[in-house]
Amino acid sequence: MPNGFVYEFLFYLFGLTAIVSAAIFVTRRNAVAAALWLVNTMFCLAALYIMMDAQFVGAIQVLVYAGAIMVVFLFVVMLLNLGLPPSVADIKSKGARIIALVAGLAMLAELLVLARQKLPAELPWLPRETSVTTPITEPLFRTYLLPFEITSVLLLVAIVGAVVLAKRRS
Template structure:
Protein backbone atom coordinates (compact mmCIF):
# COMPACT_ATOMS: atom_id res chain seq x y z
CA UNK A 1 0.00 0.00 0.00
CA UNK A 2 1.21 3.45 -0.82
CA UNK A 3 1.18 6.42 1.53
CA UNK A 4 -1.67 7.95 -0.47
CA UNK A 5 -3.87 4.92 0.10
CA UNK A 6 -3.03 4.87 3.80
CA UNK A 7 -3.89 8.58 4.09
CA UNK A 8 -7.11 8.04 2.16
CA UNK A 9 -8.26 5.24 4.45
CA UNK A 10 -7.22 7.15 7.57
CA UNK A 11 -9.06 10.32 6.47
CA UNK A 12 -12.12 8.29 5.46
CA UNK A 13 -12.24 6.53 8.83
CA UNK A 14 -11.73 9.87 10.60
CA UNK A 15 -14.52 11.54 8.61
CA UNK A 16 -16.95 8.67 9.16
CA UNK A 17 -16.13 8.37 12.86
CA UNK A 18 -16.42 12.11 13.45
CA UNK A 19 -19.69 12.26 11.50
CA UNK A 20 -21.07 9.43 13.61
CA UNK A 21 -19.96 11.20 16.79
CA UNK A 22 -21.52 14.44 15.50
CA UNK A 23 -24.89 12.79 14.99
CA UNK A 24 -24.91 10.79 18.22
CA UNK A 25 -23.55 13.52 20.51
CA UNK A 26 -26.12 14.80 22.99
CA UNK A 27 -24.40 18.14 23.52
CA UNK A 28 -24.85 20.48 20.50
CA UNK A 29 -21.51 22.20 21.14
CA UNK A 30 -19.72 18.86 20.85
CA UNK A 31 -21.65 18.17 17.65
CA UNK A 32 -20.31 21.38 16.11
CA UNK A 33 -16.77 20.48 17.18
CA UNK A 34 -17.10 17.02 15.62
CA UNK A 35 -18.39 18.65 12.43
CA UNK A 36 -15.22 20.75 12.32
CA UNK A 37 -13.21 17.51 12.46
CA UNK A 38 -15.27 16.20 9.52
CA UNK A 39 -14.48 19.35 7.53
CA UNK A 40 -10.75 18.94 8.20
CA UNK A 41 -10.91 15.30 7.05
CA UNK A 42 -12.71 16.35 3.87
CA UNK A 43 -10.07 19.00 3.28
CA UNK A 44 -7.48 16.23 3.54
CA UNK A 45 -9.34 14.37 0.81
CA UNK A 46 -9.26 17.51 -1.35
CA UNK A 47 -5.49 17.68 -0.92
CA UNK A 48 -5.18 14.03 -1.94
CA UNK A 49 -7.19 14.87 -5.07
CA UNK A 50 -4.73 17.71 -5.88
CA UNK A 51 -7.36 20.38 -5.20
CA UNK A 52 -5.43 22.56 -2.78
CA UNK A 53 -7.58 25.64 -3.36
CA UNK A 54 -10.75 23.77 -2.38
CA UNK A 55 -9.04 22.40 0.71
CA UNK A 56 -7.97 25.85 1.90
CA UNK A 57 -11.36 27.38 1.13
CA UNK A 58 -13.07 24.53 2.97
CA UNK A 59 -10.93 25.10 6.04
CA UNK A 60 -11.22 28.89 6.03
CA UNK A 61 -14.87 29.25 5.10
CA UNK A 62 -16.59 26.20 6.54
CA UNK A 63 -14.41 25.03 9.42
CA UNK A 64 -13.46 28.58 10.33
CA UNK A 65 -16.22 31.07 9.73
CA UNK A 66 -19.46 29.10 9.44
CA UNK A 67 -18.74 26.69 12.30
CA UNK A 68 -17.84 29.61 14.57
CA UNK A 69 -21.19 31.17 13.70
CA UNK A 70 -22.96 27.88 14.46
CA UNK A 71 -21.12 27.67 17.77
CA UNK A 72 -22.14 31.21 18.74
CA UNK A 73 -25.77 30.59 17.79
CA UNK A 74 -25.89 27.38 19.80
CA UNK A 75 -24.30 29.08 22.79
CA UNK A 76 -26.69 32.04 22.54
CA UNK A 77 -29.74 29.77 22.33
CA UNK A 78 -28.85 28.27 25.73
CA UNK A 79 -30.10 24.79 24.97
CA UNK A 80 -30.89 22.86 28.13
CA UNK A 81 -32.28 19.35 28.48
CA UNK A 82 -34.70 20.68 31.13
CA UNK A 83 -36.76 22.86 28.81
CA UNK A 84 -36.54 20.65 25.72
CA UNK A 85 -39.97 19.33 24.72
CA UNK A 86 -40.38 15.56 24.62
CA UNK A 87 -40.89 14.10 21.15
CA UNK A 88 -43.81 11.77 20.65
CA UNK A 89 -43.53 8.31 19.13
CA UNK A 90 -44.96 9.37 15.74
CA UNK A 91 -42.24 11.96 15.28
CA UNK A 92 -39.59 9.38 16.13
CA UNK A 93 -41.20 6.93 13.70
CA UNK A 94 -41.21 9.55 10.93
CA UNK A 95 -37.52 10.23 11.59
CA UNK A 96 -36.71 6.52 11.38
CA UNK A 97 -38.63 6.16 8.10
CA UNK A 98 -36.89 9.22 6.62
CA UNK A 99 -33.50 7.88 7.69
CA UNK A 100 -34.30 4.50 6.15
CA UNK A 101 -35.30 6.15 2.87
CA UNK A 102 -32.04 8.11 2.86
CA UNK A 103 -30.13 4.87 3.45
CA UNK A 104 -31.89 3.28 0.46
CA UNK A 105 -30.92 6.23 -1.73
CA UNK A 106 -27.28 5.91 -0.61
CA UNK A 107 -27.25 2.16 -1.30
CA UNK A 108 -28.77 2.71 -4.76
CA UNK A 109 -26.18 5.40 -5.51
CA UNK A 110 -23.31 3.19 -4.35
CA UNK A 111 -24.47 0.30 -6.52
CA UNK A 112 -23.98 2.45 -9.62
CA UNK A 113 -20.78 4.10 -8.42
CA UNK A 114 -18.56 1.37 -9.87
CA UNK A 115 -20.07 1.92 -13.31
CA UNK A 116 -19.62 5.67 -13.02
CA UNK A 117 -16.02 5.28 -11.83
CA UNK A 118 -15.20 3.32 -14.97
CA UNK A 119 -16.51 6.20 -17.10
CA UNK A 120 -14.47 8.86 -15.30
CA UNK A 121 -12.08 10.75 -17.54
CA UNK A 122 -8.53 11.20 -16.33
CA UNK A 123 -7.47 14.74 -17.16
CA UNK A 124 -3.80 15.43 -17.21
CA UNK A 125 -2.22 18.70 -16.25
CA UNK A 126 -2.46 21.05 -13.30
CA UNK A 127 -5.91 20.04 -12.09
CA UNK A 128 -5.90 21.60 -8.62
CA UNK A 129 -4.07 24.83 -9.26
CA UNK A 130 -5.64 28.21 -8.62
CA UNK A 131 -4.37 29.68 -11.89
CA UNK A 132 -6.32 27.13 -13.94
CA UNK A 133 -9.43 27.70 -11.83
CA UNK A 134 -9.13 31.46 -12.26
CA UNK A 135 -8.67 31.19 -16.03
CA UNK A 136 -11.77 29.00 -16.40
CA UNK A 137 -13.77 31.13 -13.97
CA UNK A 138 -13.02 34.42 -15.69
CA UNK A 139 -13.23 33.21 -19.29
CA UNK A 140 -15.89 30.51 -19.64
CA UNK A 141 -17.97 31.29 -16.55
CA UNK A 142 -17.61 35.06 -16.19
CA UNK A 143 -21.34 35.82 -16.59
CA UNK A 144 -22.55 33.31 -13.94
CA UNK A 145 -19.73 34.49 -11.65
CA UNK A 146 -20.85 38.12 -11.93
CA UNK A 147 -24.52 37.17 -11.48
CA UNK A 148 -23.58 35.28 -8.29
CA UNK A 149 -21.67 38.38 -7.12
CA UNK A 150 -24.75 40.57 -7.63
CA UNK A 151 -26.93 38.03 -5.80
CA UNK A 152 -24.52 37.97 -2.84
CA UNK A 153 -24.46 41.78 -2.79
CA UNK A 154 -28.25 41.97 -2.82
CA UNK A 155 -28.44 39.38 -0.02
CA UNK A 156 -26.05 41.46 2.09
CA UNK A 157 -28.04 44.63 1.45
CA UNK A 158 -31.25 42.76 2.33
CA UNK A 159 -29.72 41.50 5.57
CA UNK A 160 -28.68 45.04 6.52
CA UNK A 161 -32.15 46.40 5.73
CA UNK A 162 -33.89 43.65 7.69
CA UNK A 163 -31.50 43.96 10.61
CA UNK A 164 -31.74 47.74 10.78
CA UNK A 165 -33.90 49.02 13.60
CA UNK A 166 -36.94 51.01 12.57
CA UNK A 167 -36.50 54.74 13.01
Protein backbone atom coordinates in the same frame (compact mmCIF):
# COMPACT_ATOMS: atom_id res chain seq x y z
CA MET B 1 2.54 8.66 -6.48
CA PRO B 2 -0.96 8.98 -5.02
CA ASN B 3 -1.93 5.36 -5.51
CA GLY B 4 0.07 3.58 -2.87
CA PHE B 5 -1.05 1.87 0.29
CA VAL B 6 -0.45 4.95 2.44
CA TYR B 7 -2.67 7.03 0.19
CA GLU B 8 -5.56 4.58 0.42
CA PHE B 9 -5.12 4.16 4.16
CA LEU B 10 -5.22 7.94 4.71
CA PHE B 11 -8.20 8.30 2.37
CA TYR B 12 -10.23 5.75 4.32
CA LEU B 13 -9.01 7.20 7.62
CA PHE B 14 -10.17 10.72 6.80
CA GLY B 15 -13.44 9.51 5.27
CA LEU B 16 -14.35 7.33 8.24
CA THR B 17 -13.32 10.08 10.66
CA ALA B 18 -15.62 12.47 8.81
CA ILE B 19 -18.54 10.02 9.03
CA VAL B 20 -17.98 9.22 12.71
CA SER B 21 -17.65 12.92 13.55
CA ALA B 22 -20.87 13.66 11.67
CA ALA B 23 -22.69 10.91 13.56
CA ILE B 24 -21.46 12.28 16.89
CA PHE B 25 -22.41 15.79 15.75
CA VAL B 26 -26.01 14.77 15.08
CA THR B 27 -26.39 13.13 18.49
CA ARG B 28 -24.90 15.88 20.69
CA ARG B 29 -27.37 17.89 22.74
CA ASN B 30 -24.96 20.72 23.47
CA ALA B 31 -24.92 23.10 20.49
CA VAL B 32 -21.27 24.10 21.04
CA ALA B 33 -20.09 20.48 21.11
CA ALA B 34 -22.14 19.74 18.00
CA ALA B 35 -20.58 22.69 16.16
CA LEU B 36 -17.05 21.59 17.08
CA TRP B 37 -17.70 18.02 15.86
CA LEU B 38 -19.00 19.49 12.62
CA VAL B 39 -15.77 21.49 12.32
CA ASN B 40 -13.90 18.19 12.66
CA THR B 41 -15.97 16.73 9.81
CA MET B 42 -15.18 19.73 7.64
CA PHE B 43 -11.45 19.43 8.31
CA CYS B 44 -11.55 15.78 7.26
CA LEU B 45 -13.45 16.73 4.10
CA ALA B 46 -10.78 19.34 3.35
CA ALA B 47 -8.17 16.59 3.61
CA LEU B 48 -10.20 14.45 1.21
CA TYR B 49 -10.43 17.34 -1.25
CA ILE B 50 -6.67 17.79 -1.16
CA MET B 51 -6.15 14.06 -1.68
CA MET B 52 -8.43 14.21 -4.72
CA ASP B 53 -6.35 16.85 -6.49
CA ALA B 54 -8.51 19.83 -5.47
CA GLN B 55 -6.00 21.64 -3.30
CA PHE B 56 -7.45 25.11 -3.74
CA VAL B 57 -10.94 23.94 -2.78
CA GLY B 58 -9.46 22.22 0.27
CA ALA B 59 -7.87 25.48 1.39
CA ILE B 60 -11.13 27.34 0.79
CA GLN B 61 -12.98 24.67 2.76
CA VAL B 62 -10.77 25.28 5.79
CA LEU B 63 -10.91 29.07 5.46
CA VAL B 64 -14.57 29.59 4.60
CA TYR B 65 -16.43 26.59 6.03
CA ALA B 66 -14.46 25.54 9.07
CA GLY B 67 -13.33 29.11 9.67
CA ALA B 68 -15.94 31.68 8.76
CA ILE B 69 -19.28 29.88 8.63
CA MET B 70 -18.80 27.78 11.75
CA VAL B 71 -17.53 30.82 13.65
CA VAL B 72 -20.78 32.59 12.72
CA PHE B 73 -22.72 29.59 14.04
CA LEU B 74 -20.76 29.54 17.29
CA PHE B 75 -21.20 33.30 17.60
CA VAL B 76 -24.98 32.96 17.33
CA VAL B 77 -24.96 30.09 19.85
CA MET B 78 -23.03 32.34 22.24
CA LEU B 79 -25.30 35.32 21.53
CA LEU B 80 -28.46 33.35 22.27
CA ASN B 81 -26.85 31.66 25.29
CA LEU B 82 -27.61 28.16 23.99
CA GLY B 83 -24.40 26.55 25.22
CA LEU B 84 -26.10 24.82 28.12
CA PRO B 85 -27.96 21.57 27.45
CA PRO B 86 -31.64 22.36 26.91
CA SER B 87 -34.09 21.46 29.63
CA VAL B 88 -36.64 20.25 27.11
CA ALA B 89 -35.84 17.24 24.98
CA ASP B 90 -34.12 18.38 21.82
CA ILE B 91 -34.83 15.14 20.00
CA LYS B 92 -38.24 14.60 18.50
CA SER B 93 -40.66 11.90 19.60
CA LYS B 94 -40.26 8.19 18.90
CA GLY B 95 -42.58 8.22 15.88
CA ALA B 96 -40.61 11.01 14.24
CA ARG B 97 -37.38 9.11 14.93
CA ILE B 98 -38.74 5.94 13.32
CA ILE B 99 -39.88 7.93 10.28
CA ALA B 100 -36.45 9.55 10.09
CA LEU B 101 -34.76 6.15 10.33
CA VAL B 102 -36.90 4.66 7.55
CA ALA B 103 -36.46 7.70 5.33
CA GLY B 104 -32.71 7.72 5.98
CA LEU B 105 -32.31 4.03 5.16
CA ALA B 106 -34.38 4.38 1.98
CA MET B 107 -32.36 7.38 0.87
CA LEU B 108 -29.09 5.64 1.76
CA ALA B 109 -30.03 2.58 -0.31
CA GLU B 110 -30.99 4.79 -3.23
CA LEU B 111 -27.78 6.82 -3.05
CA LEU B 112 -25.60 3.73 -2.72
CA VAL B 113 -27.24 2.14 -5.76
CA LEU B 114 -26.60 5.35 -7.66
CA ALA B 115 -23.01 5.50 -6.44
CA ARG B 116 -22.32 1.98 -7.75
CA GLN B 117 -22.92 2.98 -11.35
CA LYS B 118 -20.20 2.32 -13.87
CA LEU B 119 -17.86 5.28 -13.82
CA PRO B 120 -15.46 6.44 -16.53
CA ALA B 121 -11.73 6.31 -15.95
CA GLU B 122 -10.13 8.95 -13.77
CA LEU B 123 -8.34 11.88 -15.33
CA PRO B 124 -4.56 12.05 -15.03
CA TRP B 125 -3.20 13.89 -11.99
CA LEU B 126 -1.94 17.39 -12.41
CA PRO B 127 1.78 17.67 -13.01
CA ARG B 128 3.55 18.95 -9.95
CA GLU B 129 4.82 22.08 -11.67
CA THR B 130 1.39 23.60 -12.33
CA SER B 131 -0.17 26.02 -9.92
CA VAL B 132 -3.13 24.67 -7.94
CA THR B 133 -5.44 27.44 -9.14
CA THR B 134 -4.73 26.94 -12.83
CA PRO B 135 -7.39 24.24 -13.51
CA ILE B 136 -10.10 26.28 -11.75
CA THR B 137 -9.51 29.68 -13.30
CA GLU B 138 -10.21 28.53 -16.85
CA PRO B 139 -13.85 27.42 -16.27
CA LEU B 140 -14.47 29.97 -13.51
CA PHE B 141 -13.61 33.06 -15.54
CA ARG B 142 -14.69 31.84 -18.98
CA THR B 143 -17.56 29.35 -18.86
CA TYR B 144 -19.06 30.45 -15.57
CA LEU B 145 -18.22 34.15 -15.61
CA LEU B 146 -21.83 35.33 -15.40
CA PRO B 147 -22.76 33.11 -12.40
CA PHE B 148 -19.54 34.26 -10.75
CA GLU B 149 -20.57 37.89 -11.10
CA ILE B 150 -24.13 37.16 -9.95
CA THR B 151 -22.68 35.56 -6.82
CA SER B 152 -21.35 38.95 -5.78
CA VAL B 153 -24.87 40.40 -6.00
CA LEU B 154 -26.15 37.44 -3.98
CA LEU B 155 -23.60 38.08 -1.25
CA LEU B 156 -24.49 41.78 -1.19
CA VAL B 157 -28.20 40.93 -0.83
CA ALA B 158 -27.37 38.46 1.94
CA ILE B 159 -25.36 41.08 3.85
CA VAL B 160 -28.15 43.67 3.59
CA GLY B 161 -30.78 41.08 4.50
CA ALA B 162 -28.85 39.87 7.54
CA VAL B 163 -28.39 43.42 8.82
CA VAL B 164 -32.07 44.28 8.29
CA LEU B 165 -33.32 41.06 9.90
CA ALA B 166 -31.05 41.07 12.92
CA LYS B 167 -31.29 44.78 13.64
CA ARG B 168 -33.16 45.62 16.81
CA ARG B 169 -36.21 47.68 15.95
CA SER B 170 -36.37 50.91 17.85
